[in-house]
Amino acid sequence: MLQRNGRLTLVGALLFSSALQAQGVAADGRQVVMQGDGSGAPCMACHGMDGAGNNAASFPRLAGLDADYIAKQMRDYNAGTRISAIMQPNVDNLSEQQILDVAAYYAEQAVPAAQAATGNEELLALGEKLANRGDWDQYIPACESCHGPDNQGVGSTFPGIAGQHGNYIRQQLHAWRSGARHNDPNQLMTGVAERLTEQQIEAVAAYLGSRQAVAAEGEQ
């Protein structure tokens, strides 16, 4: 095993995954985050060294997300199941090992403090309702029913969305509706996204964006 990172070993990555499975090395990922894949911009240019992202520019927070989830997204950009003119050229030269390394690096970063809520109380209340109760008359289950308690994520398939940037959440819901993003397993997000009204999208994005994220922790 190439595994050299003490912190990763501590959280038990070696214990819980098959010994043959490739592991990301956060220290190597740090290099890639600073230097990029050779042809594009370095990750840090948009996501920051700390993985905090940027709400105004709709750059997602990566800090504390599940490593396997982050890695899958990079592979999906390269496979064309998730289309982004910004991301694709920046990750297309990464090797599989580098993808794992970058994912391990960002997964390890501490989650930033919650951002001040945008939007009025009524909008936030509507967002909270969607996140925790859904809108069953339109067959929209609560976000929580897949993204887990307080929407902090479940495993590597259902990412934490609490404390993700609101602008990014809105943009992604639109991407599912348009088909620009279709890498959701079993089309689980597509149906939900297309049933939401514009107002509901605004509301749920504002609400989730105002929540404090909790790191996925050692789930890789």
Place this chain on the structure above:
Amino acid sequence: MKHNFMLLTVVSAVMSTQVVASDAKVPVNLPESKPGQYVHQAPTIDDLMADESVHPELRKVILKGYDLFMNTQQLRGEYVFNDMSCKTCHMGEGRMNWSGPVWPAATTLPDYRGKNKHVNSLEERIAGCFAYSMNGQPPAYGSDDMLALTAYHQWLAKSAPVYEKNISGRGFSHLGKQIPDDISYAKGEAVYAANCAICHGNDGAGQKKDGKVVFPPLWGDGAYNWGAGLTRVFTAASFIKNNMPLSKPGSLSDNDAWQVAWYINSQERPQDPRYTGDARATREQFIDFHKHTRYGTDVNGKVLGQHDNTGEKPFLKPSNLKPRTFE
């Protein structure tokens, strides 16, 4: 009213606007209600909060019932011994047609029930789901918890006609009771792996996060027991067809729904509280029910249900499931 059949979805007359367009990538495909059926639109908690005619004390009790219904795990170890909440099966807060809406029990009971061969009250019907689906022990009849739950059921029934039994979207049976001839464990297993395992897990044990159930188990100790309605293959098939995968009702073919219902009900789960010590004999004694299950039959070289495992529950039969006679 529109008569565009491409605009499938739900009985649009009672649905609020915004019907999913026919070009939806993931359409909501639910059965049409039959002519002459009563179609109910159950009120929501928001309606309850806005209804000034409801006494504040009653509102409190209904809200308590709603809370127990949505998070029945708060009764874990007392009345509930598996990973279920009422809303786990009665999805969408127990309100939704085709998702086992619970309010019809409030308008059609007391009535005779074949399962226990006597006239049941609403409390007894709820007790049934505690004993089997929740692998538990019903709260005492007349207790605060029972009152709260029945109040929530009755609130959901608001303005439905009493003893009207021709109800659209009630129960889980619209695929009929006849298991298709080409039923097979292997086919069910394949449907499961492709559509269900991502949430419910390869081992059917579901997934928890921070000790809270996110995806409920489908078999094993945390699941409904061998006396639960969902062990009937036809009940599970209809449930799955109209409710699973989550957020994609009607997306599986009828046949796939049957295959996967057969597969999950070919797995072990906690004992039927009516167990006599022998699964084959118990099956025969309750054959009206078990003719629809695989309990007490040979499956992959083993008799299903031939064991003393009651899951987390430290007893077999709840003390308050009693026969009743007026002779």
